[in-house]
Amino acid sequence: MLIGVVGKTNTGKSTFFAAATLVDAKIAPFPFTTIEPNLGKAYVRSPCPCKELGVKCAPRNSLCENGTRLIPIDLIDVAGLVPDAHLGKGLGLKFLDDLRAADALIQVVDVSGTTDSEGNPTDFYDPANEIIFLEEEMSHWIASIIKRSWSKIKGKGVDSISGLLSGLKMKEEDVKRAATKLFLSTEEINWSNKDILAFSREVRNVSKPILIAANKIDLPSGEKNYESLKEKFKGRIIIPTCAEAELALRRADKQGSIHYVPGDADFKIISSDMPERQLSALNFIKEKVLKKYGGTGVQGLINRAAFDLLNLIVVYPVEDEGKYADHFGNALPDAILLRKGSTAPDLAAKIHTDLAQGFICAINARTRMRVGKEYVLKNCDVLKIVSSTR
Numbered sequence: 001m002l003i004g005v006v007g008k009t010n011t012g013k014s015t016f017f018a019a020a021t022l023v024d025a026k027i028a029p030f031p032f033t034t035i036e037p038n039l040g041k042a043y044v045r046s047p048c049p050c051k052e053l054g055v056k057c058a059p060r061n062s063l064c065e066n067g068t069r070l071i072p073i074d075l076i077d078v079a080g081l082v083p084d085a086h087l088g089k090g091l092g093l094k095f096l097d098d099l100r101a102a103d104a105l106i107q108v109v110d111v112s113g114t115t116d117s118e119g120n121p122t123d124f125y126d127p128a129n130e131i132i133f134l135e136e137e138m139s140h141w142i143a144s145i146i147k148r149s150w151s152k153i154k155g156k157g158v159d160s161i162s163g164l165l166s167g168l169k170m171k172e173e174d175v176k177r178a179a180t181k182l183f184l185s186t187e188e189i190n191w192s193n194k195d196i197l198a199f200s201r202e203v204r205n206v207s208k209p210i211l212i213a214a215n216k217i218d219l220p221s222g223e224k225n226y227e228s229l230k231e232k233f234k235g236r237i238i239i240p241t242c243a244e245a246e247l248a249l250r251r252a253d254k255q256g257s258i259h260y261v262p263g264d265a266d267f268k269i270i271s272s273d274m275p276e277r278q279l280s281a282l283n284f285i286k287e288k289v290l291k292k293y294g295g296t297g298v299q300g301l302i303n304r305a306a307f308d309l310l311n312l313i314v315v316y317p318v319e320d321e322g323k324y325a326d327h328f329g330n331a332l333p334d335a336i337l338l339r340k341g342s343t344a345p346d347l348a349a350k351i352h353t354d355l356a357q358g359f360i361c362a363i364n365a366r367t368r369m370r371v372g373k374e375y376v377l378k379n380c381d382v383l384k385i386v387s388s389t390r
């Protein structure tokens with residue numbers, strides 16, 4: 001599963017990325033700092049069943065912070081966009097190819113309105129424009145991919161477009177639905193450029209859903225602009241965000257000067273000789289971001305992307321259902337992210353193809369009941385897979 005970080009240039013995308021992954025990405029207060037993409041692991045936050053089951057867990061593929069499981073998910077930060085990128089402005093659209101594999105996107109918007117459409121300093125820029133032009137440029141990107149292969153697609157069935165777009169994680173049924181909704185020919189494609197763009201808008205909407213990070217909420221016009229974005233884009237998920245605050249908290253936690261779990265609305269100071277400057281910066285974060293908005297927004301966005309956009313659930317496979325452990329006795333070693341609707345054999349396949357091939361049944365560790373291959377996994381399930389191959 002891959003989440004992409006996108007948006008206008010100089011809005012704080014790399015700050016968001018660095019805060020979520022602790023990868024050292026280049027951050028600077030001017031446009032086009034990022035050229036090559038940054039890749040890292042962010043974490044999905046979910047309650048760990050260890051407390052409820054009364055075991056001390058020994059996580060292997062994830063972390064557990066006092067009953068909160070942090071499960072890795074891939075994150076990619078790409079270069080920034082400007083309006084008319086499809087006409088060659090800024091860095092153009094080519095770099096969006098880095099987002100082919102993304103399942104969902106987080107758009108980082110500069111909600112303070114202090115950078116103009118090209119990322120240069122200004123006052124009172126309306127961040128609503130960023131939301132509109134990003135979607136438009138993304139649609140042009142999809143259209144350009146279709147046009148590049150037009151000679152191979154023209155006159156063929158809509159399946160040829162599905163084949164082309166499957167590399168963009170776009171499902172066949174979504175492609176068909178988009179074409180049918182727009183009354184476009186699906187048997188023998190003969191679409192105009194306008195049709196291709198309209199189709200691209202439609203299919204992007206379903207296949208690359210976008211959450212909005214209203215970033216730089218700490219700056220003076222942030223709150224006012226955030227309220228107006230919510231009003232203008234009713235129905236969209238818009239989260240007040242301060243990526244800079246999250247980055248400062250994560251780094252201070254890593255240094256050992258504070259204890260902070262990503263997504264918490266508070267932190268604990270550990271260091272007894274913290275410099276005055278850092279102390280006052282942390283106080284600012286506490287008063288103006290954490291208390292006001294209930295968190296920095298970064299973790300909230302990763303979680304909303306994972307649970308609301310991608311419809312993921314967390315499942316814990318074990319080998320010893322009595323101890324909720326693997327065969328070494330490590331309790332709840334792995335937390336696996338799967339799509340809602342996945343079945344017990346899907347979990348087996350995620351662990352090892354052999355395990356899925358020899359699938360006999362699964363045992364629900366909580367109830368000790370056997371479940372069959374039709375069993376639909378529930379969030380937080382703890383399951384033992386019984387297979388003839390193990």
Ligand SMILES: Nc1nc2c(ncn2[C@@H]2O[C@H](COP(=O)(O)OP(=O)(O)OP(=O)(O)O)[C@@H](O)[C@H]2O)c(=O)[nH]1
Binds near residue numbers: 010013015027029033
């Ligand atoms: N006040 C404030 N500044 C922020 C916040 N997040 C990022 N910034 C600043 O915004 C500037 C741009 O940050 P980057 O992360 O480099 O932005 P970007 O979107 O990756 O920029 P490009 O790669 O150039 O497109 C830097 O000076 C950051 O310190 C925030 O939450 N609040």
Ligand SMILES: [Mg+2]
Binds near residue numbers: 034078079
């Ligand atoms: Mg950047």
